[in-house]
Amino acid sequence: MSVSLATGADPDTLVVSGWSAVSPYGLGAEAFADGVREGQDGVRTVDAPDLGPYERAGRVPNFDIRTVLGRKGTRAMDRATALAVATAGMLLEQAGGGLAQDDPEAVGMVLGTGHGSVQSIMDFTRDSLTGERPFHVDPALFPNTVMNRAAGQSAIWHSLRGPNVTVAGGALTGLLALNYAARLLRRGHCEAVLCGAVEEFSTERAWLEYRARTGGPHQQPTGPLGEGCALFLLEPLGRARAHGRVPLASLLGSRFIAFHAPERAHEAVVRAVTEALKDADVRPDEVALLVPSDRGGPLGGREDAALASTFGEHQPPRLRLRRLIGDAGAASASLQLAAALTTTQADRPVVITSVDPDGQTGAVVLHAGPE
Structure with missing residues (x-):
């Protein structure tokens, strides 16, 4: 990396x-x-x-x-x-x-x-x-x-x-x-x-x-x-x-993609994750954790399927926060990021994804761990 x-x-x-x-x-x-x-x-x-x-x-x-x-x-x-x-x-x-x-x-x-x-x-x-x-x-x-x-x-x-x-x-x-x-x-x-x-x-x-x-x-x-x-x-x-602060994670890359129909969400998620990983110079098999939006229903199913196809044989563990705290609306992705910081092993990449019914998806790649 x-x-x-x-x-x-x-x-x-x-x-x-x-x-x-x-x-x-x-x-x-x-x-x-x-x-x-x-x-x-x-x-x-x-x-x-x-x-x-x-x-x-x-x-x-x-x-x-x-x-x-x-x-x-x-x-x-x-x-x-x-x-x-x-x-x-x-x-x-x-x-x-x-x-x-x-x-x-x-x-x-x-x-x-x-x-x-x-x-x-x-x-x-x-x-x-x-x-x-x-x-x-x-x-x-x-x-x-x-x-x-x-x-x-x-x-x-x-x-x-x-x-x-x-x-x-x-x-x-x-x-x-x-x-x-x-x-x-x-x-x-x-x-x-x-x-x-x-x-x-x-x-x-x-x-x-x-x-x-x-x-x-x-x-x-x-x-x-x-x-x-x-x-x-x-x-x-x-x-x-x-200032004596210990870095918890570095921001490596992000990508946001719009889609015009729910059926295109799978393609949009794949593209967002793939391009974010490319920007971060991180291979899919290096990722230690996935934190999806965990929406449930057809849209959540498309997000899960997109992640499965993107990472192939290497399937990192997935942290599903929504089922623990409910749908936090606009705060959901920030709480996903906080959850990633609490559970990711040091010196490993993590990918946070989100998908919204209004037709947008995004992915952020972080590298977790102190210096």
């Missing part, structure tokens, strides 16, 4: 030098890692009067916004924003080294989301329709209806003054955010990036997902939904070393 994390590796190699997550396993990277390694079921019976058509969901347990973040500045904060702010805080604390204090403009943020806070959008719209006047709404809640609320608030909360970007791309969102962050770094727009994705569970999202899956010509599995946030610190290897 052309890139490794061994001593003497190119200092411009982009590496993941820290990560954290909020998930159905609880707060922090350690809770998530333990849950994935032990194969714990993070999907539980929903203990609430009205959370939509699903009886079970992968919710972050006991996540109270004011308890986690304090009372100041949280009165009107939506759940998705709170998940992102909390995750960013844990990652920055773990990274240390004055990541944002020395030069706040050097650190950017790329955060993926599905639609922002669906609950906030629909609640605000409902209030404008049911109130005595359309403008009889709480203005403090309006910022929650904007898609970039979580990214912007996270940056403000933690004094990150570099580029601030919101990405939305369905199930692929986390991989697209990682790719966007890499482009920011390679073009010199910042020195380090917090990147990842967030998704909240709410009554409104549950009903929207349910109707989307059970209606139309291409019905999808209606398994339980999940929520969470995973963020990664992406920076050049030389910068990570200079």
Whole structure:
């Protein structure tokens, strides 16, 4: 392979030098890692009067916004924003080294989301329709209806003054955010990036997902939904070393392909994985782990078949996260990446794939392990 994390590796190699997550396993990277390694079921019976058509969901347990973040500045904060702010805080604390204090403009943020806070959008719209006047709404809640609320608030909360970007791309969102962050770094727009994705569970999202899956010509599995946030610190290897951070994985390659019909998903996945491996200069028989989106149904079957045909006789083990924590929507691919970092043997390549019913697929190749 052309890139490794061994001593003497190119200092411009982009590496993941820290990560954290909020998930159905609880707060922090350690809770998530333990849950994935032990194969714990993070999907539980929903203990609430009205959370939509699903009886079970992968919710972050006991996540109270004011308890986690304090009372100041949280009165009107939506759940998705709170998940992102909390995750960013844990990652920055773990990274240390004055990541944002020395030069706040050097650190950017790329955060993926599905639609922002669906609950906030629909609640605000409902209030404008049911109130005595359309403008009889709480203005403090309006910022929650904007898609970039979580990214912007996270940056403000933690004094990150570099580029601030919101990405939305369905199930692929986390991989697209990682790719966007890499482009920011390679073009010199910042020195380090917090990147990842967030998704909240709410009554409104549950009903929207349910109707989307059970209606139309291409019905999808209606398994339980999940929520969470995973963020990664992406920076050049030389910068990570200079600040005493141990690289966890290097980013070797990625590829994203669109397909116009569900029947073409197999071909698109094969092409995305094959081209990503070629970019990374990694042979299929060198890959130690596959982390597919595990969608289930016909689309998931095409993804699995595509991976089987791409790797031939060498079939790396597959880590299937969705069945453990539910469908985390826009946060799915970022949580897949976090799961890969917790289970992959050092000094081995790993491939993360995702496929979305809207007609896009992607693959990312990482080389796992410390220097």
